[in-house]
Amino acid sequence: MEEEACNEISEIIEDLGDDSPRIGKSSFSGIIWIDTCIDPFSVIDNIKKIILDEPWRMRYCHRFIPIRHTTSSNLENIVESVKNQIKIMKDIDTYRITIEKRGSDISSKELINLIADIIPNKVSLESYYWNVMIQIMGGIAGISILKEEDIVSTLRLKRDSME
Numbered sequence: 001m002e003e004e005a006c007n008e009i010s011e012i013i014e015d016l017g018d019d020s021p022r023i024g025k026s027s028f029s030g031i032i033w034i035d036t037c038i039d040p041f042s043v044i045d046n047i048k049k050i051i052l053d054e055p056w057r058m059r060y061c062h063r064f065i066p067i068r069h070t071t072s073s074n075l076e077n078i079v080e081s082v083k084n085q086i087k088i089m090k091d092i093d094t095y096r097i098t099i100e101k102r103g104s105d106i107s108s109k110e111l112i113n114l115i116a117d118i119i120p121n122k123v124s125l126e127s128y129y130w131n132v133m134i135q136i137m138g139g140i141a142g143i144s145i146l147k148e149e150d151i152v153s154t155l156r157l158k159r160d161s162m163e
Contacts, residue, residue, distance in 0.1 A: 001030070001060055002025040002029075002031075002032055004059075005032050005060035005061045006023045006032050008058065008059065008060045008061055009023060009061050010023050012046075012057070013034065013038065016038055016042075016046055017038060018037050018038050021035065021036040022034070027103070027137075028102045028103065028137055028138075032061075040066035040068070041066055041150065043064075044064055044152055047064055047154075048152060048157060051154055051157045051158055051161070055161070058158075061154060062153065062154050063151070063152065063154070064151070065133060065135065065144070065146075065150075065151050066151075067142035067144050068085060068143065068144040069081045069084070069085070069143050070140055070142050070143075071141055071143065072141070073104055073106060073136045073137075073139050073140055073141040075106065075110065075111060075114060077141070078111065078134060078141050078143060079111075079114050079115060079118065081141075082115050082119075082132060082134075082143060082145070085143065085144070085145045086118070086119055088130075088145060089119070089121055089145065091120075091121065092121075093121055093129040094121060094124035094127065094130070095119060095122075095128050095129065095131065095145075096124060096125050096128040096130075096131055097112050097116065097123075097131075098132065098133050098134065099112065099134045099136065100133075100135050100136070101136040102137050103136075104136045104138060115132060115134075128148075129147070130145050131145070131146045131148065131151075132145050133151075
């Protein structure tokens with residue numbers, strides 16, 4: 001299925017204007033990655049439009065998470081990446097931290113504590129404005145500070161559009 005997902009998203013990225021995106025299968029089942037010259041948030045917006053206008057085009061890709069920065073998966077690098085991104089948060093904005101780990105023995109609790117120490121804003125696990133998303137896959141970490149609508153579940157979007 002990963003091969004079909006790679007082909008599906010490759011066609012879409014090329015339609016959006018990147019003639020040579022780098023797309024590959026990760027070493028973790030069901031996860032592919034995309035490296036494109038197109039802004040990842042623009043890609044997300046266009047994927048949402050495609051799902052609403054042409055839902056049949058999206059059969060194999062089910063979830064999209066835009067990543068602002070990748071680094072090696074050690075605590076110092078991840079915290080530094082978050083530090084570089086928190087400037088988008090206003091003082092009154094609430095946030096939560098989400099860590100999704102695969103193939104890593106990094107302590108989630110320790111990482112959450114280190115990140116929470118550098119963000120002065122109020123934490124809200126239920127009604128947050130920003131989600132500090134940490135994706136760890138073996139030796140690589142993807143870090144983004146996202147709004148809830150930045151993460152796309154194709155199945156949920158298709159279902160919601162039919163209601």
